[in-house]
Amino acid sequence: MLKETIKSQLQQAVQQCWIDCGNDGECPYEVMLEQPAHEKHGEYATNAAMKLAKAFRKPPVAIAEMIKAKLEADGLIEGLIARVEVVPPGFLNLYLNWNEWMKRYGGAGGTVGYRAEGAKSSAHAKKVLIEHTSINPNKSAHIGHLRNSCIGDTLVRLLRKTGHQVEVHNYIDDLGNQLADTLVGIQQTNMQSRHRRFGDFCWDVYATINKQYAIDPELQHERTKVLHAIEAGDNNTAWLGSLVAERIVREHVEEMGSFGIDYDLLVWESSIVREGFWAKAFELLKQTEAFQQEQEGRLAGCWVLKQEETISGQESEHSQDKVLVRSNGILTYTAKDIAYHLWKFGLLKQDFSYKPFEAGLWTTATLDAAEAGRLEKPTSFGQADMVINVIDYRQEYPQLMVKQALQALGYEEQAEALHHVSYGVVSLSPKSASELGIDTSDGKASYAMSGRQGIGIKIKDLVSRVEQVIEASRPSKEGLSSRMIAIASIRYYLLRFNLQTEVVFDMDQATEISGNTGVYLLYAYARANRVLNKAAAEGAGKGENTFALPAIPELAPAEHSLLTHLSRWPETLALASKELSPNVLCQYAFELATRFSNFYAACPILKGEQELVTFRLWLTAQIKHTLGEALEILGLPTPEAM
Incomplete structure (x- = not known):
């Protein structure tokens, strides 16, 4: 890489000057190479001379002149530098030799050099497993989910471009509270309004049942019954949950596909439980001092992962997150996530059964021996060297628990290779919130979306709205369809913000076509x-x-x-x-x-x-x-x- 080549040779020049001044060993300063704010100051600059003034016991300008002379004597970094300029109080400005750069990096026809260089920089890359999207399979997806998917898919494309082998997972929580609530809603509510998609129907069912919980708290006992039933499997409720989840996941996969987002494998939470992954992880964890069953207090009967450190100010808020198995025997999301990550790194010595979900996409499944024998086994999944999870910042604590579980089991290398790509959630601008019927009289700068309250902008509604704006504003209909332009516009809008920034979604901004x-x-x-x-x-x-x-x-x-x-x-x-x-x-x-x-x-x-x-x-x-x-x-x- 150009910058690294220049930096390396500059470091060698500094080292030689260090020795020439009578010093022994390695120069203690690592050269920093910056890009000047003004192009008249060259393509690169360094303040190395000023950093070395004390060690060299010379004025920075004199040190800069020494480094410059050394670079000139050595051929100005393989001919890539046309000239070096010393600027008081000791800066070195480097100007590229563009003809040499063109020969080296600007291949005929465009970017041949760029592609080769990108691949070369990661020639020793290892397998990366990226998990993203992972929407609860209980209703239609909204724009907050889409930000996750766009970030994750872009990271997949980026790492593949730079030479990595990447495997993409979409984790389906088909044993969680959200699906249970939707199932309770289907059984306990009477929805009469028309819906074009099943996910939209479930969107309204989910919001309705949560409103009824507030009126009749006893109804929440039905959720507990449903949770037990879908985790046990092989009963009416479990089959209903499976049908609901699969139908909605198919809608999610199709919708993400319209944004160019795809996956290699769908991993169902039920597979982790029913294939014995958690049972094996449970036995491993019981052998550590960090995993214990509480005998008294409010967590009596719960299996918990003892925390060595807590996130400042969040202990009370997240205290339940360290519970892996509740006193009633129900597993927490984090428990199953720990088992899943042990498998991701190839540490459980056990594999899922798989079957095709659709063309090019596999899914975990519970199969008998005859079924498994009839299916061609896919390319080996898991066995990752690095794991990247794209999950919003609110999941920081559970992600740290997964890392701590790996450390408690002695898998320090894998814990180090586990990365949480955290990002800010998507909320609504006052105007967008008002259009959805939210009371904005309190004058807040943004308003959170809430699936439980049925507040949010569905992806399909957003695409249709932006498509209409594009269609009305474009002077020519040549080339891409307005729908494709709308999808590109939305995707870029969700990607251009710093990851930690909360995206305050505003329909007017999302439909802009300039800037x-x-x-x-x-x-x-x-x-x-x-x-x-x-x-x-x-x-x-x-x-x-x-x-x-x-x-x-x-x-x-x-x-x-x-x-x-x-x-x-x-x-x-x-x-x-x-x-x-x-x-x-x-x-x-x-x-x-x-x-x-x-x-x-x-x-x-x-x-x-x-x-x-x-x-x-x-x-x-x-x-x-x-x-x-x-x-x-x-x-x-x-x-x-x-």
């Missing part, structure tokens, strides 16, 4: 494609994939700005992969589209001397391919026209 939006990126890609097609038709560039590497002329400011940004694509990929942050890619793509717009306005691409036209067409091809890669990872289309 930092998915639509803006699609238009930029389509514009680059149109320019290249026109050039090919006119014979100006002889087709984008046949360009010889052009000589770089004296760069106009807009051209220099674009080249600088393009050169940072590999390190942006690496940073996003390391930090598991889709918004890093969003910011890069938006900045690239903005710089391309400036370039397009300032620099005639198809007019001028042939050498200049060839260079600008080559640059446009780089933009198209790099933006195309970013769109692909973000799960957005690459339209030929808009």
Whole structure:
């Protein structure tokens, strides 16, 4: 990678200066390489000289001059640096040799160099298992669920792009309170309103039964009965629960598929219990001092995982989370999650039975020997080297419990390889909340969605609304359908925020088509494609994939700005992969589209001397391919026209 190459050689130059000044051993300072805020200060800069002043006992400027001389003597980092500038009080500004960079990293036809570099950076990557979506199978999905899925799917695409082997799971909690409430609602309520989908019907049933719980608390005993029945299996209620859950999961999978989101495996919580995964995990945990059955107090009879540390201020709020088996014998969600993670890392020495759910998607299942023998066994699932769980910040404590259980069992390496990608929830702006009938007279900045109260924006309703806005506002119907543009717009809207940011959803903002939006990126890609097609038709560039590497002329400011940004694509990929942050890619793509717009306005691409036209067409091809890669990872289309 370009930045790492420069940093490594710079570190060697600093080390040599350290020795030349009479010091022994390794230089104690690790060189930091930054990207200057202003491009006139070069493509990279370092303050290493100022950090070394005390150790070298020399003025920072003098140290900077020593480092500069060393770099020049060594060939300015393999020819990649055109010049180095020392700036008081001791900065080193490095200016790239663009012709050398082009030969090394800017292959003919676009981004050949970028793809090779990305794969090379993760050649030793191990298997990564990503769990995301994991919606309770009791009603239709809403936009909060969609943020989870878009984040998870983008991480899947990102890690695959950077060379990792990735397996994608969707965990189905078919033994939990939410499904139990919906089953109680189906049995205890009389829903008469019309619904187009079963999930929408269950949405209203779920909200209705929770309102009845408030009126008649005794009705909640029915939930306990249902929970016992669906966990036991092989009874009327369990079969009803299975049918309801499967029907809704099929709707969820279909809906996510329209956003380009898919999975390798559906893991059902009931499989974990009925296939004996929890029983095996239970026996392992009983051998540790951390897992004990309480004999007295409010948790008497419960099996709990003793906590070495608690999250400050959250002990009372989350005290029940450390309970793995309640006194009535019902397992908590966390208990089953611990068993599931032992399996994810291949630590239970036991596997699920599997069957196809639909084309390309497998599901765990309880099969007899004859059924299992008739099915072709899928590619081995699990056995992960790294596990990533995409779950909102409210699940931080249970995620820490899973990690602690691994540590208690002596699996320190696996605990270290377990990562929780936490994110802020989606709430409603006052205007959006008001449109749903929520009382906003208290003047709050946002309003939480609540499935129990039936408050939220279903994904299908959001897509239809945004599609209508797109259809009414687009000047041309050429290229992508308004529905596809709407889906891309929604997906980008949910990805562009910092993960920890609470997304205050506002319908007006979600349907904007200018500024930092998915639509803006699609238009930029389509514009680059149109320019290249026109050039090919006119014979100006002889087709984008046949360009010889052009000589770089004296760069106009807009051209220099674009080249600088393009050169940072590999390190942006690496940073996003390391930090598991889709918004890093969003910011890069938006900045690239903005710089391309400036370039397009300032620099005639198809007019001028042939050498200049060839260079600008080559640059446009780089933009198209790099933006195309970013769109692909973000799960957005690459339209030929808009």
